[in-house]
Amino acid sequence: MTHKTLNLHVPTLTRVEGEGAMHVTVEDGEVTDVKLEIYEPPRMFEAFLRGRGYAEPVDITARICGICPVAYQMSAAHAIESIAGVHPGGAIRELRRLLYCGEWIESHVLHMAFLHAPDFVGVDSGIEIAQLHPELMTEVLHLKKTGNRIMEVVGGRPIHPVNVRLGGFYRAPTRAELETLSPDLERAHAGALALLKWVATFDYPSIPNRLADNTEYVSLRHESEYPFNEGRMVSNLGLDLDVATFGEQIREYHVAHSTALHATLGGDNGTGRRYQTGPLARWMNSADLVPSSVRAVADELGVAEVETNPFRSILIRGLEVLWAIEEAQRIIATYRPPARPALEVPAVAGIGHGCTEAPRGTLYHRYEIDASGTITDAVIIPPTSQNQDAIETDLRDFVASHLDLDDHTLGHRCEQVIRNYDPCISCATHFLRFSIDRRD
Amino acid sequence: MQHTSATPIAWPESIEHGQSPSLAVWKFASCDGCQLSLLDCEDELMAVAGRVAISYFPEATTAMVDGPYDVSLVEGSITTEHDAARILDIRRQSRLLVTIGACATAGGIQALRNGRDVDGFTSIVYAHPEYITTLATSTPIADHVRVDLELRGCPIDRGQLLQTLAALLNRHALRLPTTSVCIECKARQTSCVMVAHGTPCLGPVTQAGCGALCPSFHRGCYGCFGPMESPNVPALRTQLGLLGLAGVDIDRLLNTFNTTAFAELEQTQIDERAPS
Ligand code: SF4
Ligand code: SF4
Numbered sequence: 128m129t130h131k132t133l134n135l136h137v138p139t140l141t142r143v144e145g146e147g148a149m150h151v152t153v154e155d156g157e158v159t160d161v162k163l164e165i166y167e168p169p170r171m172f173e174a175f176l177r178g179r180g181y182a183e184p185v186d187i188t189a190r191i192c193g194i195c196p197v198a199y200q201m202s203a204a205h206a207i208e209s210i211a212g213v214h215p216g217g218a219i220r221e222l223r224r225l226l227y228c229g230e231w232i233e234s235h236v237l238h239m240a241f242l243h244a245p246d247f248v249g250v251d252s253g254i255e256i257a258q259l260h261p262e263l264m265t266e267v268l269h270l271k272k273t274g275n276r277i278m279e280v281v282g283g284r285p286i287h288p289v290n291v292r293l294g295g296f297y298r299a300p301t302r303a304e305l306e307t308l309s310p311d312l313e314r315a316h317a318g319a320l321a322l323l324k325w326v327a328t329f330d331y332p333s334i335p336n337r338l339a340d341n342t343e344y345v346s347l348r349h350e351s352e353y354p355f356n357e358g359r360m361v362s363n364l365g366l367d368l369d370v371a372t373f374g375e376q377i378r379e380y381h382v383a384h385s386t387a388l389h390a391t392l393g394g395d396n397g398t399g400r401r402y403q404t405g406p407l408a409r410w411m412n413s414a415d416l417v418p419s420s421v422r423a424v425a426d427e428l429g430v431a432e433v434e435t436n437p438f439r440s441i442l443i444r445g446l447e448v449l450w451a452i453e454e455a456q457r458i459i460a461t462y463r464p465p466a467r468p469a470l471e472v473p474a475v476a477g478i479g480h481g482c483t484e485a486p487r488g489t490l491y492h493r494y495e496i497d498a499s500g501t502i503t504d505a506v507i508i509p510p511t512s513q514n515q516d517a518i519e520t521d522l523r524d525f526v527a528s529h530l531d532l533d534d535h536t537l538g539h540r541c542e543q544v545i546r547n548y549d550p551c552i553s554c555a556t557h558f559l560r561f562s563i564d565r566r567d
Numbered sequence: 568m569q570h571t572s573a574t575p576i577a578w579p580e581s582i583e584h585g586q587s588p589s590l591a592v593w594k595f596a597s598c599d600g601c602q603l604s605l606l607d608c609e610d611e612l613m614a615v616a617g618r619v620a621i622s623y624f625p626e627a628t629t630a631m632v633d634g635p636y637d638v639s640l641v642e643g644s645i646t647t648e649h650d651a652a653r654i655l656d657i658r659r660q661s662r663l664l665v666t667i668g669a670c671a672t673a674g675g676i677q678a679l680r681n682g683r684d685v686d687g688f689t690s691i692v693y694a695h696p697e698y699i700t701t702l703a704t705s706t707p708i709a710d711h712v713r714v715d716l717e718l719r720g721c722p723i724d725r726g727q728l729l730q731t732l733a734a735l736l737n738r739h740a741l742r743l744p745t746t747s748v749c750i751e752c753k754a755r756q757t758s759c760v761m762v763a764h765g766t767p768c769l770g771p772v773t774q775a776g777c778g779a780l781c782p783s784f785h786r787g788c789y790g791c792f793g794p795m796e797s798p799n800v801p802a803l804r805t806q807l808g809l810l811g812l813a814g815v816d817i818d819r820l821l822n823t824f825n826t827t828a829f830a831e832l833e834q835t836q837i838d839e840r841a842p843s
Contacts, residue, residue, distance in 0.1 A: 168596040168646040169701050174687075175679035180819055186789065187823065190676050193600020193722060237606065241627060252628030254616045264613075272609035283784050285607060286600040286722040287791075290784045297786040 149541060151526050161523040163515065163545070176505040181207055181474055181496045182293050188492070188507065189287045194237070197230040197278065198485030200291045201356055202492040206481030207293055209371075210496060213472045218465035219295040220356075225305075225458045226281045226288065227355045227483075228451040232274030232315070233285060234486040235444040235451075238549045239326065240267045243441050246543040247329040263325060266318035270448070273308070273315040277455060280304055295469030305459045312459070316452050320424065323445035327428040331438045332540070335528045338520050342401045343392070344408035345513075347484050353416045353450055354409060356483045362402065363411050363433075366392075374480040374493050377508055390513045403517035404488030404510050405548065406443035407434055421450045437521060437547035444486075444549075474500030485510055487549040511550045518548050579637035579662045588637035588735065591623035593657055595643025595650050596677055596705060600722040601668035602626055602642045608725055615729075618736050634660030638735060644670045644677060644705045651702070651711060658712035665731065666708045669721035673793050673828040676721075678705040681826070716741070721791040721824040724776050744775040745796045748788050751779035760787055767807050769820060772798035772829075793825035800833040 152160040172191055176184060184203040189196035201223060208214065215223070241253030248256060257264035275285040280300055282288025290296050345366060349358035360366065360373035368376070376393045391399025414425070414432045430442050476498040482491050488510025495504040525544050529537060579588050592602050606612065606627060622632035639661035645651050658664055666672050674681070681704045708714055718727055727743060734741040744750070748770035752759060760766040760782045768787030770779070774795040781788045794800070800821070807817050821829040 168650060170596055170646070170677040170705075171680055172676075175676075175683075180816065183819065183823075187676060190598050190600075190721065190824070193598040193603045196598075196600070233607075241606065245629070251630040252621075254613070254621070254628065257613055257616075268609040268612065275607055275609070283780050284722075286603060289781045289786060289789075292786075296784075297781075298784045 149522065149545075151522070151541075153526070153530065156530065158523050158527045161519050161526065163519050163522065173505045173507055176494075176502050179502050181210075181494070181500040181502060182472075184492070184494065184502070184505070185291055185293060186287070191507070191509070193286050194234055195230060195485045195487070195490075196287045197226055197282070197291075198483055198490045199492075200288065201227060201483040202481040202485075202490045203494075204291065204293055204481070205356060205483060206479040206492040206494050207496070208472050208479070209481065210477040210479035210494070211472050211475045213294060213470050215295050215470050218299065218463055219469070221458050221462065222281055222296060222299065222465075224355055225455055226278060226291070228455040228458070229274045229277030229281065229285070231451040231486050232448050232455075233271055233278065234274075234549075235448045236267060236271040236274060236322070238486070239322065239441055239444050239448075240264070240271075242549070243546055244326065244329075246546060247326075247441075260325070263321060266314075267322055269311070270315045270318040270322065273311045273452075276311055277308060280308060292469055293472040295465070295467075297468060299464045299468040301464060302462055305462050308455070308459060312452055312456050316449070316456075319445065319449045319452055323424065323428065323442070323449065326441055326445055329441075331436060332543075333436050333438065334521060334524050334544075337435070337524050342403050342517055342520070344411045345392075345402045345404050346408040346412045346489060347482060348412050349416070351416065353413050353447075353454075354484050360482060360489070361412050362408075370482045370491075371480040373482065374491055374506075377491060377513075379508060379512065390508055391516070401516045401520070403514050405514060406440050406447060406486075407437065408488070409484060410434060410443045410446070417446070417450050418453060420453065421446055424449060437517075437544070440547055440549075447486075474498065487511065488514060511548070514548050514550070518545055518550065521547070577663075587618055587620045589622040589632065589635075590619045591634070591636040591639045591657075591661070592626070593623075593639060593641045593643075594626070595641070595654070595671070595708075596646040597643030597668070597670040597675065599626065599642070601670070601718075601720075602640065604667075604723055604725050604728055605640075608729055611729055615732060619732070636661050638663045638665065641666050641671050641708055642668055644674045644707060645711055646677060646702050646705045648702065654708060654711050663715045663735075664708075664712065665716045665718065666714050667718045667728070668723050669719065669791060669793060669824050670705075671708045672717045672719055673825040674705045674707050676824050676826070678826045679822065680705060718743075719774055719776055719792040724778070726778075727776055746775050747771055747795045747798070748773045748775050748777070748779050748782070748792070751775045751777070752782050755779055755783065757782045760785060761806075761810070765810050767810050767812050767816075767820065769803070771806075772800055772803050789820060789823065790829060791824045793828045794832050798832065799836070800829060801836055804833070 150162045151158060172188060176187065179187065184207065185200050188199040188203050191199055240256065244256060245252055250256060278285040278288055281290065283290045290298060343362045343364045343366065345360060345362045347354035347358040348361040360368045360370060377390050378399050379390050392402055393399055411433050425446055428442065430446065434443060474496065476496060478495045480493050482489050490510055491508040493506040494502055496502050521544050522541055525541065526537065529540065532540065594602060621628060622636055639657055641664060645654060669675050718731065731741055752770060755778065757779055761768045766787045769790040770782065770788040772794055773788050773790045774792045776792050804817055
């Protein structure tokens with residue numbers, strides 16, 4: 128038997144955050160092994176959170192990710208507030224949603240136009256897209272900036288907002304401050320529509336016989352709103368759990384090739400159910416909750432209520448941007464500042480769980496604190512850990528159905544498969560060593 | 568009115584010759600937030616992209632040009648042996664090396680591991696600690712190589728980043744403040760949160776640059792820009808104690824995003840004052 132082994136290196140996994148390598152083994156025309164290796168220098172937040180004060184994770188965990196700090200702030204706040212039984216409502220709740228709208232807009236637009244679209248257009252960067260489509264990109268940049276502006280007005284700055292605390296905010300913005308956002312939001316709405324319509328003209332590859340089509344799509348679902356901070360964890364396969372019970376069911380496991388952890392539900396590696404989170408899951412579980420205006424755009428662009436092709440996730444991101452703009456407009460139009468910017472959150476011994484919807488998927492936090500308010504244990508499971516299995520499965524199926532491509536093209540297309548998930552492995556340089564062994 | 572330091576910098580000669588300077592953006596242990604600040608300059612992004620040659624910026628572009636580079640922006644701290652070697656190579660390839668943010672200038676929040684049991688830390692986070700290789704410390708870039716300019720903050724201030732790029736492109740001196748956040752509060756006429764509300768604040772010892780953001784939201788500064796030039800940390804500790812903050816809370820406040828920086832300073836100051 129002859130063994131032909133090809134080692135091919137894609138020098139860098141670009142336009143994602145994180146250092147990774149991918150290894151594919153093909154034997155006799157069959158993909159026998161796929162590993163997405165992630166090398167992030169471990170920063171060990173869960174370890175140094177032990178011994179810190181219960182009010183601190185809101186600021187500390189934001190530093191896990193500069194792209195979605197609000198998600199970290201919200202999951203931390205909700206988890207810790209739940210221990211004291213504090214549930215901010217009214218205007219504080221509205222301001223939190225508004226802040227999250229800003230993050231979704233900024234993060235989604237960054238990913239859509241700068242990180243993901245270049246794959247479909249066949250260029251290296253969003254800056255090149257701007258050279259090809261200057262008018263469109265002017266509006267896209269304005270749209271992205273509007274997301275950042277919302278975070279500035281509500282949170283003080285777009286990266287690691289300073290105004291968020293347990294129980295609410297340090298200072299509630301005035302009506303006048305929020306209203307300064309209105310003209311930008313109006314223009315951004317048109318910009319989001321333009322971006323969506325452009326994105327809808329792309330050719331979407333597909334993955335034949337995609338196993339991950341049958342994984343469980345998990346997200347928050349709220350009774351009446353598209354999900355951000357609250358609701359039950361549901362799936363297309365009938366999962367329906369409160370956040371705490373869901374948290375107890377997640378099992379993380381650690382594989383040799385990665386410093387990121389993988390997650391499954393209700394069992395260990397091998398027995399647990401594979402699942403994925405993110406825009407496809409949210410849309411599948413909550414598309415009925417977007418306003419009819421957003422639904423109409425989805426219909427016009429041919430986006431179904433159930434979409435499973437990960438390459439089409441860019442369309443769902445666009446619809447979520449549109450929704451976030453309308454939600455922000457609604458919040459601003461009806462805003463009355465809260466009587467007090469924050470509720471008191473006393474130190475109470477116990478365990479708290481929080482799940483909120485980061486742009487790229489569900490972000491889970493769990494804290495155990497003692498009666499003095501000192502953290503004794505912390506668990507953080509980011510969306511990319513939860514999506515790791517789906518990404519690897521997609522890579523396997525994609526390679527299996529595209530063995531006719533040369534290694535160079537295949538390597539590039541595999542990066543695109545990874546970017547479908549907007550992975551946020553933010554801790555490293557960005558080397559993807561793509562190696563493929565073809566043995567025949 | 569603000570005290571500033573004009574940083575003498577030997578800007579790359581390529582600019583003299585009318586060429587676009589080449590720019591590389593590197594990442595070590597970090598959250599990506601500081602390099603994201605560059606993409607967050609929406610209004611200026613295309614203008615910047617037109618005047619520098621973006622030669623290496625994997626978060627933004629797949630295109631890559633080999634070094635040397637005129638300017639390297641470095642985000643993140645050194646936490647692995649591999650990275651300790653990599654920064655040496657980057658220094659060799661860079662005419663000008665600018666560190667961006669608290670991770671790169673002070674070791675970042677991940678420096679909370681320093682002086683602690685890192686093996687124990689690893690086993691808290693990972694089921695198989697044997698798969699993980701990491702150094703016992705998180706150290707700033709300047710502990711490893713010569714750094715030409717440091718931009719502070721967690722994250723850096725977008726305006727300071729743009730000022731730096733503008734100074735580079737126009738070859739003029741760069742003026743970055745070295746005074747405290749207090750001066751910025753006065754400049755924007757924010758009433759002092761410590762005096763008016765008794766809110767603990769690190770403003771008196773923290774380097775200006777953010778525009779006194781936290782106090783403008785009725786929050787005390789938590790020191791994300793790191794220590795100013797010769798701050799009086801022991802005096803502030805006394806003041807924070809008078810405001811009712813317990814010792815453990817003061818320790819936490821000083822030991823978060825720039826932990827190495829404040830901790831080392833306070834120690835030197837205590838040593839200096841101790842009767843010998
Ligand atoms: S300094 Fe702060 S914002 Fe910058 S990379 Fe480090 S953690 Fe992120
Ligand atoms: S006031 Fe202090 S903590 Fe707040 S942004 Fe400025 S330097 Fe950072």
